[in-house]
Amino acid sequence: xxxxxxxxxxxxxxxxxxxxxxxxxxxxxxxxxxxxxxxxxxxxxxxxxxxxxxxxxxxxxxxxxxxxxxxxxxxxxxxxxxxxxxxxxxxxxxxxxxxxxxxxxxxxxxxxxxxxxxxxxxxxxxxxxxxxxxxxxxxxxxxxxxxxxxxxxxxxxxxxxxxxxxxxxxxxxxxxxxxxxxxxxxxxxxxxxxxxxxxxxxxxxxxxxxxxxxxxxxxxxxxxxxxxxxxxxxxxxxxxxxxxxxxxxxxxxxxxxxxxxxxxxxxxxxxxxxxxxxxxxxxxxxxxxxxxxxxxxxxxxxxxxxxxxxxxxxxxxxxxxxxxxxxxxxxxxxxxxxxxxxxxxxxxxxxxxxxxxxxxxxxxxxxxxxxxxxxxxxxxxxxxxxxxxxxxxxxxxx
Amino acid sequence: xxxxxxxxxxxxxxxxxxxxxxxxxxxxxxxxxxxxxxxxxxxxxxxxxxxxxxxxxxxxxxxxxxxxxxxxxxxxxxxxxxxxxxxxxxxxxxxxxxxxxxxxxxxxxxxxxxxxxxxxxxxxxxxxxxxxxxxxxxxxxxxxxxxxxxxxxxxxxxxxxxxxxxxxxxxxxxxxxxxxxxxxxxxxxxxxxxxxxxxxxxxxxxxxxxxxxxxxxxxxxxxxxxxxxxxxxxxxxxxxxxxxxxxxxxxxxxxxxxxxxxxxxxxxxxxxxxxxxxxxxxxxxxxxxxxxxxxxxxxxxxxxxxxxxxxxxxxxxxxxxxxxxxxxxxxxxxxxxxxxxxxxxxxxxxxxxxxxxxxxxxxxxxxxxxxxxxxxxxxxxxxxxxxxxxxxxxxxxxxxxxxxxxxxxxxxxxxxxx
Numbered sequence: 001x002x003x004x005x006x007x008x009x010x011x012x013x014x015x016x017x018x019x020x021x022x023x024x025x026x027x028x029x030x031x032x033x034x035x036x037x038x039x040x041x042x043x044x045x046x047x048x049x050x051x052x053x054x055x056x057x058x059x060x061x062x063x064x065x066x067x068x069x070x071x072x073x074x075x076x077x078x079x080x081x082x083x084x085x086x087x088x089x090x091x092x093x094x095x096x097x098x099x100x101x102x103x104x105x106x107x108x109x110x111x112x113x114x115x116x117x118x119x120x121x122x123x124x125x126x127x128x129x130x131x132x133x134x135x136x137x138x139x140x141x142x143x144x145x146x147x148x149x150x151x152x153x154x155x156x157x158x159x160x161x162x163x164x165x166x167x168x169x170x171x172x173x174x175x176x177x178x179x180x181x182x183x184x185x186x187x188x189x190x191x192x193x194x195x196x197x198x199x200x201x202x203x204x205x206x207x208x209x210x211x212x213x214x215x216x217x218x219x220x221x222x223x224x225x226x227x228x229x230x231x232x233x234x235x236x237x238x239x240x241x242x243x244x245x246x247x248x249x250x251x252x253x254x255x256x257x258x259x260x261x262x263x264x265x266x267x268x269x270x271x272x273x274x275x276x277x278x279x280x281x282x283x284x285x286x287x288x289x290x291x292x293x294x295x296x297x298x299x300x301x302x303x304x305x306x307x308x309x310x311x312x313x314x315x316x317x318x319x320x321x322x323x324x325x326x327x328x329x330x331x332x333x334x335x336x337x338x339x340x341x342x343x344x345x346x347x348x349x350x351x352x353x354x355x356x357x358x359x360x361x362x363x364x365x366x367x368x369x370x371x372x373x374x375x376x377x378x379x380x381x382x383x384x385x386x387x388x389x390x391x392x393x394x395x396x397x398x
Numbered sequence: 399x400x401x402x403x404x405x406x407x408x409x410x411x412x413x414x415x416x417x418x419x420x421x422x423x424x425x426x427x428x429x430x431x432x433x434x435x436x437x438x439x440x441x442x443x444x445x446x447x448x449x450x451x452x453x454x455x456x457x458x459x460x461x462x463x464x465x466x467x468x469x470x471x472x473x474x475x476x477x478x479x480x481x482x483x484x485x486x487x488x489x490x491x492x493x494x495x496x497x498x499x500x501x502x503x504x505x506x507x508x509x510x511x512x513x514x515x516x517x518x519x520x521x522x523x524x525x526x527x528x529x530x531x532x533x534x535x536x537x538x539x540x541x542x543x544x545x546x547x548x549x550x551x552x553x554x555x556x557x558x559x560x561x562x563x564x565x566x567x568x569x570x571x572x573x574x575x576x577x578x579x580x581x582x583x584x585x586x587x588x589x590x591x592x593x594x595x596x597x598x599x600x601x602x603x604x605x606x607x608x609x610x611x612x613x614x615x616x617x618x619x620x621x622x623x624x625x626x627x628x629x630x631x632x633x634x635x636x637x638x639x640x641x642x643x644x645x646x647x648x649x650x651x652x653x654x655x656x657x658x659x660x661x662x663x664x665x666x667x668x669x670x671x672x673x674x675x676x677x678x679x680x681x682x683x684x685x686x687x688x689x690x691x692x693x694x695x696x697x698x699x700x701x702x703x704x705x706x707x708x709x710x711x712x713x714x715x716x717x718x719x720x721x722x723x724x725x726x727x728x729x730x731x732x733x734x735x736x737x738x739x740x741x742x743x744x745x746x747x748x749x750x751x752x753x754x755x756x757x758x759x760x761x762x763x764x765x766x767x768x769x770x771x772x773x774x775x776x777x778x779x780x781x782x783x784x785x786x787x788x789x790x791x792x793x794x795x796x797x798x799x800x801x802x803x804x805x806x807x808x809x810x811x812x813x814x815x816x
Binding site: 001002003004032036037038039040042043165166167168170171174177208232233234238242246249250252254255256257258259260276278279280281283299300 | 407408409411412413414417418419421425458459460461462463464633634637638653654656657661665695696697698699700701704705708716717719720745748749
């Protein structure tokens with residue numbers, strides 16, 4: 001069995017786990033990140049929802065229930081974490097835009113508005129899309145993107161279709177990584193007779209350097225252009241994930257991808273080591289501290305059984321809202337099914353309650369009372385609690 | 399996990415290098431779990447597009463539910479090859495071991511012939527691509543010059559075909575490193591790991607290789623030896639495919655005692671440094687782009703070479719793990735995959751060049767051939783970097799060989815000071 005020693009091991013490679021890992025690796029701790037696979041972040045729009053249910057997310061935090069993870073972290077920590085995120089994304093060449101004091105609305109592929117807080121620079125021009133003419137450019141054969149949904153809802157839109165010779169979002173993004181393709185696309189755009197306004201494209205403007213692609217098209221056409229998020233494969237989601245993962249690697253962090261945690265060793269109130277199952281043979285990692293960021297039901301951190309919910313790595317106590325008959329609302333689409341509040345309850349240092357493990361911290365959507373769908377706070381909560389747990393862990397380590 | 403655990407989240411498609419550049423490949427989700435629902439044992443396969451898969455296994459590493467996407471596609475490819483006529487190039491590359499053996503035997507002649515346009519044209523008729531160049535062969539292969547070395551922990555070195563026939567110099571450095579950190583290294587006669595045969599649809603030949611290697615390695619493991627490999631693809635085949643798809647008896651025990659060279663050396667080097675109160679193994683003034691091979695990711699052992707790089711003074715490195723080089727062993731050497739391999743090679747090489755580094759380093763021989771070609775810069779094995787650091791550093795073996803001692807008695811032999 002392979003054997004590895006670290007200062008801290010983070011379990012779970014989503015936005016929360018990556019945020020915590022980047023922070024700790026940046027502080028010079030020997031940091032390892034273990035993940036079963038790619039996180040749900042790769043399937044997301046790449047936008048950072050901080051608190052979609054309130055017009056001003058920062059003011060909204062104070063109106064949340066006292067046990068919400070944002071309240072445990074505190075408003076100051078949330079602001080610091082999100083500002084650190086903005087700085088980090090600037091460093092990685094994938095700048096994010098937006099104000100923490102006001103939500104913004106961006107255009108969705110079905111012509112509705114998505115309320116969010118921080119958006120990648122490629123979606124910055126989407127805000128205020130109802131006030132000007134929007135010309136939607138789609139690509140021939142592109143699956144799961146139907147511009148007529150947009151034109152049927154919004155009178156101020158028109159559509160044209162470009163034949164790029166490929167019909168998947170990733171195929172298109174790969175083409176946009178080539179400068180010669182971008183030039184061809186710009187030449188074609190310039191040939192269209194468009195009324196004044198903005199251009200919208202599905203989110204395929206390159207994987208490597210979307211900022212440069214954006215600037216190139218803007219310079220060539222003299223128009224604002226923005227991306228509309230798509231169904232997975234979601235290019236902005238992949239960009240966000242890669243930017244975070246590469247930031248972690250650049251800070252000297254070690255990745256153990258494709259590894260589920262098979263077992264844990266604890267002794268006298270401390271987690272001593274975990275055993276990673278590994279696709280070929282197991283290996284063991286011991287550390288001075290551990291951070292649990294395995295996500296909720298979709299991420300695999302929580303597993304619902306008939307009448308209970310299990311935490312899958314440490315078998316921690318899971319707070320569940322009553323018996324199973326109380327878990328769900330009758331209307332599937334209404335936000336805030338009570339089961340969403342399930343998760344791990346933590347103390348003010350983000351240590352799970354009731355397990356007595358002093359060097360274990362938890363962050364992200366595995367935390368109880370997050371209610372991400374209801375408050376619309378997914379990535380924001382991951383960044384804020386990931387950062388808060390990492391700071392608490394730093395105090396323990398130093 | 400079987401195809402039934404797939405919840406169609408599309409993470410595998412996001413990681414597929416081939417689907418990015420080859421629209422005819424529907425991607426791992428459709429070629430894997432989706433199509434598996436319709437494949438029946440009694441019915442002939444109709445899904446020719448499974449053969450676009452390069453078996454990089456990135457889909458499988460990415461799957462958060464543990465669905466063995468790449469294995470599903472590999473089994474579909476094996477089924478397809480069994481039921482259909484395989485192209486000549488597949489038969490050629492399945493026999494990569496035998497051809498390399500001949501290449502090595504006739505090395506001085508072969509190395510002059512292979513770059514000739516007429517040879518490339520002839521190979522083109524057989525379905526072999528003209529880029530990148532085939533690697534040079536060495537007559538003094540590892541198996542021809544093998545002998546046990548060193549004292550201490552008992553290790554058997556599985557060198558694989560590339561180090562054996564094409565880069566025995568790296569193989570010798572690997573052996574010397576193991577010896578330097580207290581290992582007794584045995585290099586028994588060994589076959590190809592079997593992956594080229596498996597990847598080219600020849601399950602029987604792969605199994606034949608596997609049975610021979612496994613019985614040899616089992617004898618060593620039973621005597622207390624650990625198995626050490628340096629090629630990630632060989633390692634993956636030994637530890638995952640032998641007990642898995644090739645179903646080789648006793649392979650589980652071998653797998654449990656099989657290590658990547660740096661996974662094995664890391665604790666030994668750390669102990670040596672701690673004992674001497676040192677922090678670094680030596681100095682190498684270079685900035686390198688470290689390209690992580692897909693099959694190293696598939697091993698799930700992290701990136702052990704990075705652990706050694708961190709112990710070298712003066713070395714700055716950038717870890718690149720987003721791109722597949724596109725060669726995928728023998729995949730990119732086939733004419734029908736030429737375009738795909740070239741596009742992926744250019745993407746991965748672009749990432750290498752963007753780092754501004756002067757050197758690309760990768761654990762996999764195929765990655766080095768491809769990236770050396772497309773990035774147009776020297777490509778090295780981490781073993782070379784580490785060996786370089788150790789030989790100049792404080793842990794270097796100060797004991798001189800007999801020849802050196804003799805030479806030092808007669809300075810005139812070397813024409814200078816000893």
